[in-house]
Amino acid sequence: MKVVVDEDSCCGAGQCVLLAPEVFDQRDEDGIVVLLDSEPGEERHAAVREAAAVCPGAAIEVEEG
Amino acid sequence: MKQDLSYPIPSEAALEPPAEWAELRGECPVAHVKLPSGDQATLLTRYADVKQVLADPRFTRLLTAPDAARLSATDDGGLFNSEMAQIIPDGGEEHLHWRRLVGRWFTAKRMAALRPSMAAMAEELIDDMVKHGAPGDLRAALGFPLPVYVICDILGVPAEDRERFAYWSDTLLNLTRYDKAEIDAAQGEFFQYMSDHLAAKRAEPGDDVLSELLAAGGPEEGGLTDLQVLVTGMGLLVAGHETTANMIGKMVAMLLDDRTRWERLLADPSLIRTAVEETLRMDANSGFGLPRYLRDETEVSGVHLPKGTTVVCSMAAANRDESAFDAAGELDLGRTPNPHLAFGAGAHSCLGQALARTELQVVLEVLLRKLPSLELAVPAAELERVEGLAVGGLRTVPVRW
Numbered sequence: 165m166k167v168v169v170d171e172d173s174c175c176g177a178g179q180c181v182l183l184a185p186e187v188f189d190q191r192d193e194d195g196i197v198v199l200l201d202s203e204p205g206e207e208r209h210a211a212v213r214e215a216a217a218v219c220p221g222a223a224i225e226v227e228e229g
Numbered sequence: 230m231k232q233d234l235s236y237p238i239p240s241e242a243a244l245e246p247p248a249e250w251a252e253l254r255g256e257c258p259v260a261h262v263k264l265p266s267g268d269q270a271t272l273l274t275r276y277a278d279v280k281q282v283l284a285d286p287r288f289t290r291l292l293t294a295p296d297a298a299r300l301s302a303t304d305d306g307g308l309f310n311s312e313m314a315q316i317i318p319d320g321g322e323e324h325l326h327w328r329r330l331v332g333r334w335f336t337a338k339r340m341a342a343l344r345p346s347m348a349a350m351a352e353e354l355i356d357d358m359v360k361h362g363a364p365g366d367l368r369a370a371l372g373f374p375l376p377v378y379v380i381c382d383i384l385g386v387p388a389e390d391r392e393r394f395a396y397w398s399d400t401l402l403n404l405t406r407y408d409k410a411e412i413d414a415a416q417g418e419f420f421q422y423m424s425d426h427l428a429a430k431r432a433e434p435g436d437d438v439l440s441e442l443l444a445a446g447g448p449e450e451g452g453l454t455d456l457q458v459l460v461t462g463m464g465l466l467v468a469g470h471e472t473t474a475n476m477i478g479k480m481v482a483m484l485l486d487d488r489t490r491w492e493r494l495l496a497d498p499s500l501i502r503t504a505v506e507e508t509l510r511m512d513a514n515s516g517f518g519l520p521r522y523l524r525d526e527t528e529v530s531g532v533h534l535p536k537g538t539t540v541v542c543s544m545a546a547a548n549r550d551e552s553a554f555d556a557a558g559e560l561d562l563g564r565t566p567n568p569h570l571a572f573g574a575g576a577h578s579c580l581g582q583a584l585a586r587t588e589l590q591v592v593l594e595v596l597l598r599k600l601p602s603l604e605l606a607v608p609a610a611e612l613e614r615v616e617g618l619a620v621g622g623l624r625t626v627p628v629r630w
Contacts, residue, residue: 175576176328178337178583182502190336194329217566220578222284 165209166227167216169199173223180215180224187212188224197223236262236272236541237404237517243612243623244483246513250274250546259532262541265404266306268298270520270539274546276553276570278529282542284575288521290319297522298539300619303409308401308619309520313416316460324576330445330453331461332580334383334438340583343379344591350378351595363629364606371596372477372626376588380469383584384462385437386426393422398467399618404517406617423462427455438465465581473585475615475622477592480508482626483560484593486609493562495601498594504562505589510548510569511560514614514621518543519573544570600630 167187176195180188187208189198204212216224240247253260258275273279282288291297292310299306308314318324351371358370374391381388400407400415407415427439434440439462445452453461484490484504494500523538534540548569551557572579579585596603605612606627615622 175578176332176336176580177572177578178335178340181337182341182583182586190338191333192336193333195332195336196329214566218568220572220574220582221576 165204165206165212166229167199167202167204167212168225168227169197170221170223170225171196173221175221175223177220179218179220183215183218184208184211188215234260234262234272236264236270240513240614242610243614244479244486244513244609246545246549250543250549254546254550258530259534264298264300264541265302266299268306268539270298270541271534272541272543273529274543274550275530276547276550279542279544279547279570280574282521282529282540283519283570283573283577285527286320286576287524287527288540289524290314290520290577291522291524292520292539294522294537296537298520300517300520301403302405303403303407303412305409307403307412313460313463316456317464320576327453327457327461328576328580330442331438331465334441335581335584337583340587343584344587346382347375347379347588347591348595350375351592352599355595355599359600359630364627365629367481367626367628368474368478368623369625371592372481373474375477375592376473377470379584379588380466383437383469384439384465385430385435386466390422393418394466394470397422398470401463401467402471402619404617404619419463420459423459423466427459427462468581469584471618471620471622472581473588475620476509476512476585476589478623478626479512479514479621480505480589480593481596481603481628482605482609482612482623483508483511485603485605485628487560488604490560490562491597491603494593494597498597500562501590501593501597503564503567505586505593506567506569507560507562507564509571509589510554510564510567512548512571512621513545514623515545515571516621517541517619518545544573602630603628604630 174197181190187201187204189200216226238247238249253274260272262272264270300309301307318327354371358365377391378388397415397419400412430440431443442458519542521540526536527534549557572582606629613624
């Protein structure tokens with residue numbers, strides 16, 4: 165799995181951080197998404213998929229492979 | 230197209246959606262409705278349409294346009310149509326700048342750090358309710374005060390003034406309850422209160438969001454204008470009051486209405502997170518929805534919308550769209566994923582959603598732990614809705630334990 169985030173679409177909702185804190189974070193200075201792990205291990209795939217599905221800015225893209 | 234439907238559409242039962250929603254989604258997803266002002270607007274009820282429109286910058290929040298529909302029954306249309314609503318930039322770089330300056334206070338991590346103090350507050354409020362004996366009103370005892378204490382703390386305003394904030398918030402969110410003189414007087418007082426508060430914070434900064442926004446300096450230093458800080462403070466106070474405060478009561482009522490839900494949560498508290506999201510999705514009484522003013526002509530669900538159309542997005546109706554959610558009419562405590570639109574979508578999606586989620590989760594955790602025997606003290610059919618405001622809620626939530 166490969167994860168890509170789009171900072172411009174991010175609205176800082178923080179859902180991704182609540183769901184997968186090992187993969188996503190938010191910058192202290194403006195709340196925008198920071199990708200901590202672009203190729204997360206399998207145990208995190210379900211949480212990452214959920215984060216992408218519920219992101220209100222549609223800022224997370226998941227490529228399965 | 231259905232004509233002359235009055236909006237908001239009344240519902241027979243406080244926790245149930247009006248029957249019209251399903252009909253509108255099925256047959257008339259782009260409907261003409263009449264607002265409390267008497268003006269016409271276009272109501273959207275399908276999930277895909279609501280989501281698309283909320284994320285589309287051509288659908289602006291500029292409801293001060295001369296041809297925009299007025300919302301409330303007062304002549305000026307109320308808050309959404311007021312100049313005050315335009316102080317915060319609507320789009321582009323300026324909005325992004327505002328959003329990021331304020332949004333940094335509401336990150337998931339910052340909100341998670343508030344959990345212990347929220348839980349302590351919830352415990353204290355529940356102890357007080359229990360001390361007064363059953364039945365108690367969960368809205369007055371817990372649902373309302375908890376978010377108010379939390380937002381007062383974040384803004385550095387004294388929680389003792391909460392009765393005044395509550396009244397000012399209600400008048401700002403008026404649809405039909407207050408007349409123009411009452412609203413003008415309340416807004417004047419609120420504006421003055423916040424000006425005085427900011428002057429005090431400027432003289433003696435505290436550890437709160439408003440002090441920090443002031444410390445960032447004016448627009449030339451990368452901060453906001455004084456008026457923007459003031460309106461941000463008023464907006465956050467109103468938003469922090471009415472939304473989660475009402476949602477706590479509605480969430481608990483929904484979970485107790487069928488008590489097997491409560492029992493399932495007692496047996497498996499790991500469902501708390503998804504249960505909170507599902508009650509947000511199923512909230513049939515979330516309020517007015519989000520109004521938008523269309524800058525250019527476009528199409529929604531194959532229907533042509535002319536430039537100047539005022540659209541109302543019903544997120545609550547969209548959240549029950551069968552084409553977006555399996556068994557959309559059923560409350561499923563474990564539903565995953567749950568991309569509901571209760572907090573909107575796109576660049577204007579609710580700034581305080583991590584705060585709201587944290588508060589709802591903490592309240593539910595503490596209630597399950599402290600009052601496992603909790604039940605509604607009246608049949609759900611007897612619960613009554615708050616009327617005449619843009620935000621939906623229950624007047625009281627009578628419970629025993």
